[in-house]
Amino acid sequence: MNLSIQNKEYTGVHPHKFLLWCAMAGMVMMFAALTSAYIVRKSAGNWLEFQLPSIFWMNTAVIVLSSLTLHASYKSYCNGKEQLYKGLMLITFVLGLAFLVLQYQGWLAMNAMDIWLNTNPSASFIFVITGIHAAHLIGGVTALTIAMVYAFKLTFKVTERRKNRFELVLIYWHFVDILWLYLLIFFILQ
Amino acid sequence: MANIDIVTQEELAHGHDDHHDDDHHGDKFQSGFFSRYVFSMDHKTIAKQFLITGIIWAIIGAAMSIVFRLQLGFPEESIAWLKPILGKWIVVDDAGIGSLDQDFYYALVTMHGTILVFFVLTAGLSGTFSNLLIPLHIGARDMASPMLNMFSYWFFFLAGTIMFASLFLSTGPFAGGWTAYPPLSAVQSSMSGSGAGMTLWTVSLVLFVVSVLLGGMNYITTVINMRTKGMTMWRLPLPIWAFLVTAILGLLSFPVLASAFFLMIFDRSFGTSFYLSEIFINNAPLENVGGSPILYQHLFWFLGHPEVYIIILPAFGIVSEVLSVHSRKPIFGYKAMVMSILAIAVLAFIVWAHHMFMSGINPFIANIFVLFTLIIAVPSAVKVFNWIATLYGGNIRFNSANLFAIGFVSLFISGGLTGIFLGNSAIDIPLHDTYFVVAHFHIVMGVAAFFGMFAGIYHWFPRMYGRFMNETLGRLHFWGTMIGAYAIFWPMHYMGMAGVPRRYYNFTAFESFNQFAAMNQFITIAAIVVFALQIVFVINFFYSIFNGRKQKKMNPYGANTLEWTAPVNAGHGNWPGAIPHVHRWAYDYGKDGQEFIPQTVPLKPGEKDMGAH
Ligand code: HEM
Ligand SMILES: [Cu+2]
Numbered sequence: 001m002n003l004s005i006q007n008k009e010y011t012g013v014h015p016h017k018f019l020l021w022c023a024m025a026g027m028v029m030m031f032a033a034l035t036s037a038y039i040v041r042k043s044a045g046n047w048l049e050f051q052l053p054s055i056f057w058m059n060t061a062v063i064v065l066s067s068l069t070l071h072a073s074y075k076s077y078c079n080g081k082e083q084l085y086k087g088l089m090l091i092t093f094v095l096g097l098a099f100l101v102l103q104y105q106g107w108l109a110m111n112a113m114d115i116w117l118n119t120n121p122s123a124s125f126i127f128v129i130t131g132i133h134a135a136h137l138i139g140g141v142t143a144l145t146i147a148m149v150y151a152f153k154l155t156f157k158v159t160e161r162r163k164n165r166f167e168l169v170l171i172y173w174h175f176v177d178i179l180w181l182y183l184l185i186f187f188i189l190q
Numbered sequence: 191m192a193n194i195d196i197v198t199q200e201e202l203a204h205g206h207d208d209h210h211d212d213d214h215h216g217d218k219f220q221s222g223f224f225s226r227y228v229f230s231m232d233h234k235t236i237a238k239q240f241l242i243t244g245i246i247w248a249i250i251g252a253a254m255s256i257v258f259r260l261q262l263g264f265p266e267e268s269i270a271w272l273k274p275i276l277g278k279w280i281v282v283d284d285a286g287i288g289s290l291d292q293d294f295y296y297a298l299v300t301m302h303g304t305i306l307v308f309f310v311l312t313a314g315l316s317g318t319f320s321n322l323l324i325p326l327h328i329g330a331r332d333m334a335s336p337m338l339n340m341f342s343y344w345f346f347f348l349a350g351t352i353m354f355a356s357l358f359l360s361t362g363p364f365a366g367g368w369t370a371y372p373p374l375s376a377v378q379s380s381m382s383g384s385g386a387g388m389t390l391w392t393v394s395l396v397l398f399v400v401s402v403l404l405g406g407m408n409y410i411t412t413v414i415n416m417r418t419k420g421m422t423m424w425r426l427p428l429p430i431w432a433f434l435v436t437a438i439l440g441l442l443s444f445p446v447l448a449s450a451f452f453l454m455i456f457d458r459s460f461g462t463s464f465y466l467s468e469i470f471i472n473n474a475p476l477e478n479v480g481g482s483p484i485l486y487q488h489l490f491w492f493l494g495h496p497e498v499y500i501i502i503l504p505a506f507g508i509v510s511e512v513l514s515v516h517s518r519k520p521i522f523g524y525k526a527m528v529m530s531i532l533a534i535a536v537l538a539f540i541v542w543a544h545h546m547f548m549s550g551i552n553p554f555i556a557n558i559f560v561l562f563t564l565i566i567a568v569p570s571a572v573k574v575f576n577w578i579a580t581l582y583g584g585n586i587r588f589n590s591a592n593l594f595a596i597g598f599v600s601l602f603i604s605g606g607l608t609g610i611f612l613g614n615s616a617i618d619i620p621l622h623d624t625y626f627v628v629a630h631f632h633i634v635m636g637v638a639a640f641f642g643m644f645a646g647i648y649h650w651f652p653r654m655y656g657r658f659m660n661e662t663l664g665r666l667h668f669w670g671t672m673i674g675a676y677a678i679f680w681p682m683h684y685m686g687m688a689g690v691p692r693r694y695y696n697f698t699a700f701e702s703f704n705q706f707a708a709m710n711q712f713i714t715i716a717a718i719v720v721f722a723l724q725i726v727f728v729i730n731f732f733y734s735i736f737n738g739r740k741q742k743k744m745n746p747y748g749a750n751t752l753e754w755t756a757p758v759n760a761g762h763g764n765w766p767g768a769i770p771h772v773h774r775w776a777y778d779y780g781k782d783g784q785e786f787i788p789q790t791v792p793l794k795p796g797e798k799d800m801g802a803h
Contacts, residue, residue: 013415015415016334040488128462
């Protein structure tokens, strides 16, 4: 059934993609609020300075790599290279999980430096903000899982509809990646 | 889930037939009872769900206000008769005199505010009319994602259920005010409602934020992408502009509230100190140091101020449409109306600190916020001027819908003026947290938004139920509420100027406030009368669903917009057959000697379109 007609002349963007953009705008506001709260709180003094554990760099490498592999997977899909598409998708999935594990290791490393959730607001902010980011990544991994189920169950065929669905996952994945880079740079500069 | 076809302009040109009715498997959205009335994905049904849930919450919230008004108006009278309903919250002394438990007074005030602001005037107003009108006004079969739309309602429902459950906790619901300032909200042991009550409050509102975001994303996407052929942005009826901007405001401000709540949850349960520092409870210091309660206020009001416009913008849109249709005149200054909505929306994000003049912010920064706050008066005045100019010289129908729309304009003027008082930090310092503020926001937001909602309900009731509401009862409802609402809130200005603080349980101990004892009684009696009139409305509403006068003509008001081109009992998809095309703006009333020219009528050769550019 044709439920709705989209008039292509208006934006030319698939409504589901437009929906995703709106959702991302909301998420940007959420992290903007958290990081501005960080700045406001920091300027009030009584702020413990400490070095981020080096695991955070590994983290960053992993998430950037995962963005690249997913992008390559998308390109392979469009070019009809089935094996490459599936393989790269699987690698991305593993990298996504690796990021979560490393994130957890990062928190443990902070604990090892005797920095706990309630040590000082500076630490609390890092735990909470990275935690909320990780929750967003879990959302991405879930979406990717669904995409993988489709990839491995359906017979391979390049269609507009499936391409479009893939793009939704891809855009969100890049978004969570860029969000992480923003947070990392923010923490370092602060 | 239904798939969406992307169609080009050329394809649309030929009749715009999307073969909606060729589906021989029937409409899967309407097959069973559950998918039709409960887990419906049809925007018209979801609108009714939002509306009726909102009505139920409005009754609960208003009933609460009657209970605390009884305490304020008649502090010495026994209210032991309420014991069967309120149970242990009515304390009966040895002499048999029943009085309201003090903590529960705060719980009632808090719940009243939370329920009315979020559940009634946000979900009940914008949820109802965005859902009902967006697809019908822009010529779409449904929302961009009917499924997210359904989720939006059910998240709201869940949020409501949890809030409702919190009313029955043995420690009572949250009692620290609708703004939930720390430390009362962040320290579990600070008062009885701050424990489990506040936990449920937070969970409920986080779910509510999800509901608003799902709804808002959908409204924005639908308005931008799904308009029918010819429906340019400058031909949109004003309600749609208002709903679009409301949704954008919500999408950008509610996530900030979610952030504030996340930090709050950590403070409450995991020992962090985002908002807490050097607090003493029962003479013992808490361990939390280093936090700032002001931080919460910044985060809260960054949402809180846009939130008041999230409440009032839909009412703006509805009132503009209703006034124009029932004055049989084009809306005056259509573009100025749109521009002022946009200006108000932008300004809404840079004035939040006017709620914090007394929180100890830097006076220099306060001045900047004074400036921006006062600038809001300009687009607000433009709107008021245009509404009055629309009425001026019109062939006005004084039906219930239009009466409420006119009443809205009156209330918005009265309440907006007191806003300008409060926007000056020097005047706000003595007036802050007095009854003057209570009067200001109840008139400009509370009652005005309700009037917008009533105008919308009376006007679009036939579009929802194929019947009309009773006009006599409707006018009784209007005049009673109009006079009654002013009777309640006007005197509060004087109390506020005399320094009577808000949120106090009892004033009998204050010599200087005793002069207001009779006034408080008067206000309480007026509140009871107004409450009774709302019951008249509710009865009229439900009675008319089944027994109201039947809608015979497809376009009963002679209106131009597309919702009246769909059949009275339109099913899912709104239009059987092709979707209508649009050729002109929505406000061609009294043009070229014709009473009205619907948007579907093509322009005559050489005729100038007032909207499109
Ligand atoms: C000309 C426009 C307006 C101006 C200059 C204005 C200004 C203000 C100021 C300065 C306050 C803070 C008072 C205090 O706490 O001491 C305030 C409170 C409030 N205003 Fe307005 N206002 C305007 C219009 C509105 C509108 C249109 C709405 C809602 C639709 C609204 C809703 C509220 C609410 C809810 C509060 C009280 C919140 C609370 O403390 O519980 N105002 N207003
Ligand atoms: Cu405000």
